[in-house]
Amino acid sequence: MRGNQPLHIPVRTIMTPGPVEVDPRVRQAMSHSILGQFDPAFTSIMNETMQLLREVLQTKNEWAFPIDGTSRAGIEAMLCSVIEEGDKVLIPCFGRFGYLLKEITERCGAEVTIIEKEWGQVFEPEEIIRALKKEQPKILAMVHGDTSTGRMQPLQEIGKACRELDILFIVDAVATVGGTDVKTDEWFIDGLITGTQKCLSVPSGMAPLTYNERVENILKERKSIEQGLITERSEVNVKRRIKSNYFDLSQLQDYWSPARLNHHTEATAMLYGLNEGLKLILEEGLEQRFERHRVNEQALVAGIKAMGLTLFGDEASKMPTVTCISIPAGVNGEQVRRMLLDEFGIEIASSFGPLAGKIWRIGTMGYSCQKRNVLLTLGALEAVLIASGVSVHRGEAVQAALSYYSEALKEERAVL
């Protein structure tokens, strides 16, 4: 019987763009005992989590709650709840996750138009606004930070244009919320989705989202009530009904409202973890937290450059939570990653599609985003590159990062 072998979880330093390490307080929260989903002790945790989410997502929206699923579950819930057959959707793609939006949106039955940037660049807001005026879509869906290329798209001007043109603005902010500024309301974002396993630093498995009245008005028109729940049969506008039960935001909203209309059984332990993770963020303070992410990223970048490696992609649009490095010619990127993991217990990431085998990606997200981790990663990466026969400036990387940190400390910037 295999039952006798306990779980083996080796110690890791996780420097990928997710999943990242989790504060011990979050892991401990998840190990609490179960509460029933309609137990007032549990519904009060649900309500508190909504309020914590509003603060972290910088919104006054009434609706802010998690989808029980990984990040793309939240994206699909948002998109399939607002898209009806034949709706026009415009998607600017500047990396893998723009194409994921395209794929999800197409499957929802939308007529999708994409505009594309070479991986490593982002759009000028003007380019997108021109396309909005030309295509006149119902929805503009786009990624805020695309981890596949490490680029971040400025959103405020685009949001403003959407509002003026009465276009719904849906944003995938999975890789940025909790690590860098994301101003849902100020940037005119109508629906925003994030994930737990990146800068929120909670295990993968929930996708918090928020939406405003512009989205809610669509939900109201498409709403139906589950038949087994009520005595009378409800009128269902079958043609306009949301194509998924699990992702039906109108039903989920009823479940998260004081009505508590039964839908799924809320994921107890994950909600404990999310609740604790959000509290940790607000205890640290959003501004402090973003500053900590910037300082650690810049120390990492200083080290990478000092080693003689080249950063990939447009510098102005670099995500502060992901650093992409061009793999030097002749180096097998996967062998380097494997040695980092096997010998040092440190994980960094590769990339996808046109960048597969061409770049490494180092994440500095959430609880993983610490001075200690940055220094250990730089030292280990240098050692592995030397062992792989790559010519680097020996001994410089860690020193450059240490110097950066002491400057930052002098300026009283947040480090951790």
Place this chain on the structure above:
Amino acid sequence: MRGNQPLHIPVRTIMTPGPVEVDPRVRQAMSHSILGQFDPAFTSIMNETMQLLREVLQTKNEWAFPIDGTSRAGIEAMLCSVIEEGDKVLIPCFGRFGYLLKEITERCGAEVTIIEKEWGQVFEPEEIIRALKKEQPKILAMVHGDTSTGRMQPLQEIGKACRELDILFIVDAVATVGGTDVKTDEWFIDGLITGTQKCLSVPSGMAPLTYNERVENILKERKSIEQGLITERSEVNVKRRIKSNYFDLSQLQDYWSPARLNHHTEATAMLYGLNEGLKLILEEGLEQRFERHRVNEQALVAGIKAMGLTLFGDEASKMPTVTCISIPAGVNGEQVRRMLLDEFGIEIASSFGPLAGKIWRIGTMGYSCQKRNVLLTLGALEAVLIASGVSVHRGEAVQAALSYYSEALKEERAVL
């Protein structure tokens, strides 16, 4: 700053049909640190979990893995991956969750025919087989144990007929797997879904499923690869493409296969918990575990009857994991439940639709299914009923259950 208030989780005895209590070993497993999703230490946990699932689901199927979402996420994944626009689906309904299958199936674009039983009864296999021959659907979808009425539908004859008629047999076994016998292969089930928060006794948030080659053949024909993952654009048969990305079993299968083609980021902590929960089941032994569920249920039933209360529903088809009690005339069922929770920290359930306010439901599932819990619940329920002015046979319930347990122990039956 709200951050200073820690999570408040009061002690509860959870005697509902889910979510139920969780073995401390599972809670501890979930508090382990994070591993990256492609870390060999993690993928080996994924592989082991598949093997454990095969054993618990009593199948030789190659594919057995969890969907990252609650039970109905698994149901929707299975149904939307096999149903194409206009497919005929037959759904026999004998409670709330049959109507849930109908709702999900309709949203997948199927032409749905339902046959219905009054809540509290199940079907004669012959009735369903007749309907199969008349309707000739592509799929028969049905619930094994419907917790809303506490009834369980025998499946083997129906499964055999489906195989002979070349109809796909999809079963929602959310409320039965791990608590009573569910023989996926022997009962000719093509696709089976369960959930974690009931008899598997793991927190809500995952939906393990399994399917055979008959399902896999459909997936093969509908498969597409995510565009951002590959360099070349893949041919997509848009018309037949599965309508959901998150629930696309063909892509999920690639992710769980040695190819490990990236899809979502597997829910790390939930998988640790599922892995440990499955090990606990196999350590106990399936037969022993089912016996424990029967003994505790029968002790509970003996107590309920001795108190003078009436069980609801057809006795022959009673689920061994849920006991439904008719609320005595004039009693406010919600007040009784509330007093049980507030004064004793014990939770029992109400029901839905036509049974709302008419029955209480007591679950005996997984880790909650213990002698101690049964005895405490009987004693507390009696006290609350007396306090509510209900006439019961005082002092009899707990004694009846104790007698049942000592008989069971003499016969060397499993108790816990």
